[in-house]
Amino acid sequence: xxxxxxxxxxxxxxxxxxxxxxxxxxxxxxxxxxxxxxxxxxxxxxxxxxxxxxxxxxxxxxxxxxxxxxxxxxxxxxxxxxxxxxxxxxxxxxxxxxxxxxxxxxxxxxxxxxxxxxxxxxxxxxxxxxxxxxxxxxxxxxxxxxxxxxxxxxxxxxxxxxxxxxxxxxxxxxxxxxxxxxxxxxxxxxxxxxxxxxxxxxxxxxxxxxxxxxxxxxxxxxxxxxxxxxxxxxxxxxxxxxxxxxxxxxxxxxxxxxxxxxxxxxxxxxxxxxxxxxxxxxxxxxxxxxxxxxxxxxxxxxxxxxxxxxxxxxxxxxxxxxxxxxxxxxxxxxxxxxxxxxxxxxxxxxxxxxxxxxxxxxxxxxxxxxxxxxxxxxxxxxxxxxxxxxxxxxxxxxxxxxxxxxxxxxxxxxxxxxxxxxxxxxxxxxxxxxxxxxxxxxxxxxxxxxxxxxxxxxxxxxxxxxxxxxxxxxxxxxxxxxxxxxxxxxxxxxxxxxxxxxxxxxxxxxxxxxxxxxxxxxxxxxxxxxxxxxxxxxxxxxxxxxxxxxxxxxxxxxxxxxxxxxxxxxxxxxxxxxxxxxxxxxxxxxxxxxxxxxxxxxxxxxxxxxxxxxxxxxxxxxxxxxxxxxxxxxxxxxxxxxxxxxxxxxxxxxxxxxxxxxxxxxxxxxxxxxxxxxxxxxxxxxxxxxxxxxxxxxxx
Numbered sequence: 178x179x180x181x182x183x184x185x186x187x188x189x190x191x192x193x194x195x196x197x198x199x200x201x202x203x204x205x206x207x208x209x210x211x212x213x214x215x216x217x218x219x220x221x222x223x224x225x226x227x228x229x230x231x232x233x234x235x236x237x238x239x240x241x242x243x244x245x246x247x248x249x250x251x252x253x254x255x256x257x258x259x260x261x262x263x264x265x266x267x268x269x270x271x272x273x274x275x276x277x278x279x280x281x282x283x284x285x286x287x288x289x290x291x292x293x294x295x296x297x298x299x300x301x302x303x304x305x306x307x308x309x310x311x312x313x314x315x316x317x318x319x320x321x322x323x324x325x326x327x328x329x330x331x332x333x334x335x336x337x338x339x340x341x342x343x344x345x346x347x348x349x350x351x352x353x354x355x356x357x358x359x360x361x362x363x364x365x366x367x368x369x370x371x372x373x374x375x376x377x378x379x380x381x382x383x384x385x386x387x388x389x390x391x392x393x394x395x396x397x398x399x400x401x402x403x404x405x406x407x408x409x410x411x412x413x414x415x416x417x418x419x420x421x422x423x424x425x426x427x428x429x430x431x432x433x434x435x436x437x438x439x440x441x442x443x444x445x446x447x448x449x450x451x452x453x454x455x456x457x458x459x460x461x462x463x464x465x466x467x468x469x470x471x472x473x474x475x476x477x478x479x480x481x482x483x484x485x486x487x488x489x490x491x492x493x494x495x496x497x498x499x500x501x502x503x504x505x506x507x508x509x510x511x512x513x514x515x516x517x518x519x520x521x522x523x524x525x526x527x528x529x530x531x532x533x534x535x536x537x538x539x540x541x542x543x544x545x546x547x548x549x550x551x552x553x554x555x556x557x558x559x560x561x562x563x564x565x566x567x568x569x570x571x572x573x574x575x576x577x578x579x580x581x582x583x584x585x586x587x588x589x590x591x592x593x594x595x596x597x598x599x600x601x602x603x604x605x606x607x608x609x610x611x612x613x614x615x616x617x618x619x620x621x622x623x624x625x626x627x628x629x630x631x632x633x634x635x636x637x638x639x640x641x642x643x644x645x646x647x648x649x650x651x652x653x654x655x656x657x658x659x660x661x662x663x664x665x666x667x668x669x670x671x672x673x674x675x676x677x678x679x680x681x682x683x684x685x686x687x688x689x690x691x692x693x694x695x696x697x698x699x700x701x702x703x704x705x706x707x708x709x710x711x712x713x714x715x716x717x718x719x720x721x722x723x724x725x726x727x728x729x730x731x732x733x734x735x736x737x738x739x740x741x742x743x744x745x746x747x748x749x750x751x752x753x754x755x756x757x758x759x760x761x762x763x764x765x766x767x768x769x770x771x772x773x774x775x776x777x778x779x780x781x782x783x784x785x786x787x788x789x790x791x792x793x794x795x796x797x798x799x800x801x802x803x804x805x806x807x808x809x810x811x812x813x814x815x816x817x818x819x820x821x822x823x824x825x826x827x828x829x830x831x832x833x834x835x836x837x838x839x840x841x842x843x844x845x846x847x848x849x850x851x852x853x854x855x856x857x858x859x860x861x862x863x864x865x866x867x868x869x870x871x872x873x874x875x876x877x
Contacts, residue, residue, distance in 0.1 A: 689853030
């Protein structure tokens with residue numbers, strides 16, 4: 178039985194009573210290897226689902242009808258927000274926030290009528306049940322008799338006062354961590370004391386550091402982990418090798434980006450006389466070095482993912498592991514967890530084997546090198562030529578097979594920022610999908626699908642990567658838009674993934690190509706982790722998991738442990754039973770952390786793009802309209818920079834917003850600005866801190 182169900186059963190015994198974590202933990206039957214931390218995670222999932230209510234100082238209890246009007250407040254930087262309830266969102270105007278802060282658990286009273294955006298219900302917050310923040314990160318500003326701290330998270334829209342006795346040597350312009358002493362109540366400003374000074378707001382890299390801290394992301398490891406990392410082996414120990422399949426004589430390479438530091442996957446490939454492929458996907462055996470319950474494991478379980486930022490990577494594991502003993506560096510022995518697959522000429526897997534191995538990578542290749550070799554030739558090693566020629570052929574076979582079943586291939590662009598030594602942006606490059614990146618993508622997808630199939634056939638506990646059907650409301654909006662643009666697709670409602678891919682293909686040669694891809698991506702449900710199998714809509718795959726990146730993703734590490742236990746027939750052991758009981762909570766937590774890391778990365782890129790553009794005020798650019806609202810046009814430049822053309826700057830006419838047609842129309846001239854239209858704009862203002870760019874239309 179999953180741990181969440183066990184906890185619910187315990188609470189149902191006394192449905193009106195509140196329990197502390199310790200009480201719940203002590204009443205759960207023993208012998209299951211359950212820990213207090215696993216119970217806390219299970220309660221967090223149940224609270225997020227609305228099935229359990231948590232009141233500070235009282236504990237946890239089953240949600241009652243009265244509690245049904247409680248949820249987590251998602252604030253907007255403009256002062257209003259939403260509270261998600263089981264039967265839909267409630268809009269909270271700025272005047273009705275009542276001292277709540279972003280992500281607080283609150284109780285809501287509904288107002289009569291439906292006055293929120295999109296005709297959502299409107300309400301007001303009557304009580305903060307649980308505060309989400311004990312500390313905040315902000316900029317310190319010294320006043321005459323006190324100081325203020327403005328949070329760097331712009332969804333916390335309160336200034337905090339600090340009395341002189343609590344300055345702790347902070348001065349104007351310092352970025353500080355503030356312990357909250359008094360939360361906002363009525364019209365009174367909240368109060369805090371400086372816990373630590375992080376640095377000057379002008380210090381190199383501080384702009385990104387503030388974003389990391391605003392997302393409550395750990396930027397240091399525990400003392401126990403640092404000590405363990407210092408003592409970690411730097412080379413493979415001979416006693417670890419005898420029980421492993423020895424693949425050191427197999428020609429093996431890694432292919433990664435030019436700036437990659439850790440290599441958690443390597444490939445080997447041969448083609449026999451029948452045209453069959455023998456593909457080896459060799460993944461760093463992180464689970465050998467990161468044991469369940471160890472200091473490494475505890476810190477990794479808090480992060481659950483590495484965070485990738487323009488000027489740095491915050492790794493899930495210490496560098497001694499992530500770029501050291503766990504990284505499949507060239508020409509050294511490394512422990513791996515490998516899946517060897519035999520495929521027929523049509524790309525069908527005819528047999529496979531999963532085993533603990535020892536390998537030695539023969540070469541560290543970059544995507545740029547591989548693409549250059551494939552285009553120009555010039556191979557210096559005949560083994561490398563055979564390998565890359567075979568890999569390109571296999572990639573084409575797998576891509577064709579995936580497309581035939583309806584797997585989606587979005588066309589997107591991604592900025593790559595070139596920074597100087599102080600983190601200042603020098604250039605914005607565009608990452609492109611190339612033959613080399615596609616080769617790695619196809620082999621990793623195949624390995625992930627095959628491992629998921631292996632676990633399904635054995636009915637073993639598992640963490641799957643699942644992706645539900647697109648949101649119907651978002652799909653309806655896209656259907657209306659493509660109708661306006663003259664696309665042949667009549668409806669996308671309940672459509673197969675092949676229909677979405679046909680839309681992507683149709684848009685390929687049109688100016689709104691990237692816009693259509695972007696809108697489709699937004700309409701997609703978020704992929705997430707789950708112990709329950711749901712087909713992966715985007716890949717058109719009946720089963721899928723994450724297996725190939727255990728250095729940077731905690732779910733992959735957990736999948737390795739489960740697969741190893743299945744192979745060794747040790748699923749009955751206490752540690753694996755404990756893991757099995759936690760799968761619900763772990764899957765939910767890993768999904769949440771993944772979203773936090775992605776949000777921080779987007780914000781950091783936004784800051785650097787804005788910083789790059791601030792010296793280009795007055796310059797003109799070609800742009801495409803990516804959004805139309807009653808207050809103006811959102812536009813995107815070729816370098817991915819995005820901004821707003823406010824309607825008040827369209828001075829040649831009075832423009833009316835036609836929501837049904839996604840356009841602004843001039844009353845006198847009839848001039849139209851519509852979604853997907855190309856337009857020339859001039860940059861007139863940049864706010865780096867708010868990541869906002871303002872444009873005007875040239876000639877308007």
